[in-house]
Amino acid sequence: MSKVKLIAALLRVLMPEALVRLLYGGRLPVVAGRQADPKAQAVADLVALVRQPGVVPTVEESREQLAGFVARFDAPCVDPVTREDMTLPGSEGPRPARIYRPEGFDQSRPQPALMYLHGGGWIQGSIDSHDALCAKLAARAGICVVSFSYRLAPEHSFPAAPQDVRTGYLALRAQAAELGIDGDRIALGGDSAGANLAASLLHSLSEAKLPLPWAQVLVYPAVDARLNSESIQALQDHPLLAMSRMKWYLDLYAPEPQDKLVPEISPLMSPCLTGQPQAFVLVAGHDPLWEDGLSYAAALEAAGVAVTVARYPGQVHGFLNLSKVIPQADTAISEVGDWLRQALENPA
Known part of the structure; x- marks a missing residue:
């Protein structure tokens, strides 16, 4: 080089x-x-x-690269937001979490919240890598954001992460009152692999007839492990998310002989989309997962779910974490925040 x-x-x-x-x-x-x-x-x-x-x-190299990339190219949140590190139960013990409250957040009465799951191909990313994004969402939506740390592969392969997320979500609902959160107005969201885990959880909750979140936010979601969409084929060598890297992530997360087309890994295959909460789906046109997001939005709509799709045709995978160098990231974060503010104030 x-x-x-x-x-x-x-x-x-x-x-x-x-x-x-x-x-x-x-x-x-x-x-x-x-x-x-x-x-x-x-x-x-x-x-x-x-x-x-x-x-x-x-x-380890991949984890260091992601952390360093975000640290260099994501702008910090400039709005007054308080942070508090805490824990929430995972399926095999406490997991780190971080709660963000915007200025003026009134803990004396229950307020809406977003439970956020970071991206990173199920093997990397953290509360810290998504700290600025979660703080900005809290400020712009005017809500509490709870960032949750699930276990990562390959040390903890499938189903560790979705089990942690399910346990953490149910615990957050149970503990909502003491955190100043309205347990009935919790949105669930994430980006990339985090969006996959959010959609996976919605499938599991629907299948088990457990309480669903009020809304869902899926940012460039990975929802189909077949990896055969037109956008994946057209962008298979894209530097930010090549097909070879996607396969590597999937193989570490769900190694053989695990069936990768079960709905918990490929939520597009879920038969439980009917009755799911209102959704916001954001897609990027130079991201191989462009059609994953659009296909999932269409499937939700066909199941009767109210869906808002935000299209950023010129953008790349992960751009919301690159706000220091990609101006449109700031626009996208504000769009997510505005939708959350409205969705958590009004029924679908």
């Missing part, structure tokens, strides 16, 4: 959007009519230089 190329790519990532667009000129990639956002493409080009094609990192 040329050091000069790497420095040039990093400078493009840090430059103002107008200048980056000018530098790319008419060379921005187009997929099925969706042109890449210039800052998103600058990030993709940088990642392509850092990640060697065909080289699979160790799990």
Whole structure:
């Protein structure tokens, strides 16, 4: 890797959007009519230089890369939000959690909340990697956000994570009053693998006829382990989420002989979509999971669920965690926050 190329790519990532667009000129990639956002493409080009094609990192290297990438390229929350570290029960013991409360949050009477599950391919990511995002959601939605840490693969493969999430969600409902939360107005959300776990939990709760959350927020969700959609095929070599990396994540999370098409892993296969809560689904056009999100939104709608779809045609996977360098991330976070504010105030 040329050091000069790497420095040039990093400078493009840090430059103002107008200048980056000018530098790319008419060379921005187009997929099925969706042109890449210039800052998103600058990030993709940088990642392509850092990640060697065909080289699979160790799990620890991958975790360090993700944490470092977010630390460098995500802007902190500037709004006044309080943070409190706590624990919630997991299926095999207490799990770390962090509760965010915006300025003016009134704990004297129950308030709506969002339980958030971080992304990271089930093997990486953490409360810390998604700290800024959760704080921004709390501030912009004007609600309490509870970020929950589930166990990661490969140390804890499927079904450890969904079991933790189910236990944690039910515990949060049970403890809601002491946290100043309205247990009947808890939304469930997550991004990427976290959105997968949110959709998986909704399947499990529906199947068991347990209390459902008030709303669901799924940000570029992974919902179909077949990995055969048109967008996955078209973007199979995308630097931020290549097909080879998706297969690696899945194999670590649900190793053979586990059937990856069970609804708990592939929620698109769920027969329990009817009766699920109102949904917000966000998709990015230069993310291989573009059609996963759209297909799942369509399946929810066909089952009678009220669905709002937010399309960002030029964006890449994970862009909400790159708000320092991708301006549209801030727009997207505000859109999620506005929807949550309205959804948690009014019935579907």
